[in-house]
Amino acid sequence: MDLFTITGLVIASAMAAYTLKEINKPAAIQLSIAGGAVAMLALTAQLTGITEEIQKLAANGGMESGIITLMLKAVGIAYLSQLASELCRDMGENALAVKAEIAGRIMLLTLAMPLIMRIMDMLIELIQITA
Secondary structure (H helix, E strand, O other): OOHHHHHHHHHHHHHHHHHHHOOOHHHHHHHHHHHHHHHHHHHHHHHHHHHHHHHHHHHHHOOOHHHHHHHHHHHHHHHHHHHHHHHHHHOOOHHHHHHHHHHHHHHHHHHHHHHHHHHHHHHHHHHHHHO
16 A cells, blocks of 8 residues: 555544544544554555565674664554554543553563663673773
């Protein structure tokens, strides 16, 4: 799907949901979520291509594939937690939106811990060498 198709789908879903909101608010929310889900699913093919290209660039640049994978996972976590948060806000569930954001932050920290530990080990080793 190209950008115009996805944008048209999102705008049409938003307009239909806005119109339906006066008649049946729960159905309007479901329509909005469905439109957003279809748009996001249409983008998955694009993401696969981007991921492959980033892996190729990293391999050509001599970067460890583990670091690239970690970065891609972090971006995915950030996007998914933001998406969940915004969906909750759209449904008027602000408390759940905050929980989705906190969950994303905790998952990012958990994902980054091995890298943080590796950096700390390198710093300790560097301090021991210079001392």
